[in-house]
Amino acid sequence: MRTKILKLLREQEGYVSGQEICGKLSVSRTAVWKAIGQLKEEGYVIEAVQNKGYHLSAAPDLVTKAEIMSRLVTRWAGHPTVFLEKTDSTNNEAKRLAESGAAHGTLVVAEYQEAGKGRRGRSWASQAGTGIWMTILLKPEFPPSQASMLTLVAAMAVADGIQAATGLKAGIKWPNDIVLAGKKVCGILTEMSAEPDYINHVVVGIGINANIAEFPEEIREKATSLYLEKGQKVCRAAVIAAVWEAFEKYYEKFLKTADLSLLQTEYEERLLNKDEKVCVLDPKGNWNGTARGIDAGGRLLVETSGDINQEAGSVKAVDSGEVSVRGIYGYI
Numbered sequence: 131m132r133t134k135i136l137k138l139l140r141e142q143e144g145y146v147s148g149q150e151i152c153g154k155l156s157v158s159r160t161a162v163w164k165a166i167g168q169l170k171e172e173g174y175v176i177e178a179v180q181n182k183g184y185h186l187s188a189a190p191d192l193v194t195k196a197e198i199m200s201r202l203v204t205r206w207a208g209h210p211t212v213f214l215e216k217t218d219s220t221n222n223e224a225k226r227l228a229e230s231g232a233a234h235g236t237l238v239v240a241e242y243q244e245a246g247k248g249r250r251g252r253s254w255a256s257q258a259g260t261g262i263w264m265t266i267l268l269k270p271e272f273p274p275s276q277a278s279m280l281t282l283v284a285a286m287a288v289a290d291g292i293q294a295a296t297g298l299k300a301g302i303k304w305p306n307d308i309v310l311a312g313k314k315v316c317g318i319l320t321e322m323s324a325e326p327d328y329i330n331h332v333v334v335g336i337g338i339n340a341n342i343a344e345f346p347e348e349i350r351e352k353a354t355s356l357y358l359e360k361g362q363k364v365c366r367a368a369v370i371a372a373v374w375e376a377f378e379k380y381y382e383k384f385l386k387t388a389d390l391s392l393l394q395t396e397y398e399e400r401l402l403n404k405d406e407k408v409c410v411l412d413p414k415g416n417w418n419g420t421a422r423g424i425d426a427g428g429r430l431l432v433e434t435s436g437d438i439n440q441e442a443g444s445v446k447a448v449d450s451g452e453v454s455v456r457g458i459y460g461y462i
Contacts, residue, residue, distance in 0.1 A: 291373030
């Protein structure tokens with residue numbers, strides 16, 4: 131009920147009468163009064179004026195189920211939302227829910243992760259009360275070989291969601307790092323459970339540095355937050371809702387072809403590496419070139435510069451599962 135009341139209050143710029151809330155939710159005035167009281171206890175500032183009703187004048191920075199779902203405008207992404215004060219990692223929790231029969235679109239959000247993780251097994255710092263730590267559960271019907279592209283779909287959604295909720299224009303460092311002012315603000319980790327020809331489930335984990343005010347010295351030059359770039363705290367739930375609104379749109383476009391052919395142009399518009407000099411960190415030997423975009427499979431197209439016995443001007447498609455790419459002169 132709290133979710134529905136929050137949604138009603140947000141949809142109205144003025145006051146919503148108690149009678150209107152009762153009528154729309156088919157509940158008693160006492161039930162509404164109790165729910166309003168609970169919301170106030172959580173930190174919501176709700177004005178109550180006789181003969182006018184209720185008005186939401188301020189909201190705390192919460193990522194609870196009620197707060198997120200009152201902002202979601204999606205059809206399936208984030209329905210349902212599961213909120214945890216603490217977990218090992220939202221990816222692990224989503225996988226556990228998948229094994230228990232949770233539905234496609236289930237979203238797991240945590241205030242704190244004890245064992246957050248990034249690509250290649252790296253740990254991911256997950257400060258409580260300041261970041262966005264979330265994972266969506268997907269049960270697609272396309273082949274397992276296509277699943278890795280979902281990371282790029284998610285990257286587009288995060289970049290769009292950040293801009294929609296905060297006004298900050300984020301870019302993508304191939305394949306899925308979200309970047310603001312030349313520094314990383316978000317990491318994305320996709321994991322899959324599959325048979326040789328069938329996907330059981332995919333979880334897409336997203337960690338966004340939202341209201342973090344300071345980073346350890348060792349990563350300060352490479353990491354930033356929405357708060358540091360905007361100069362003020364952002365509403366984390368608004369960012370979450372905006373990300374999944376964008377993701378639902380891009381995911382459904384992806385499903386039409388099960389590749390990125392319909393999303394290439396939009397992805398490349400956000401690709402900070404495009405037409406930049408890059409170094410490909412290949413186990414067989416590093417080499418330099420110029421990034422030219424991506425192919426339909428999400429591989430980065432790199433025009434070679436002619437080093438390590440490569441012909442200058444040829445274009446190679448590199449896979450994120452095999453190599454890493456960084457800028458010649460820095461992170462990008």
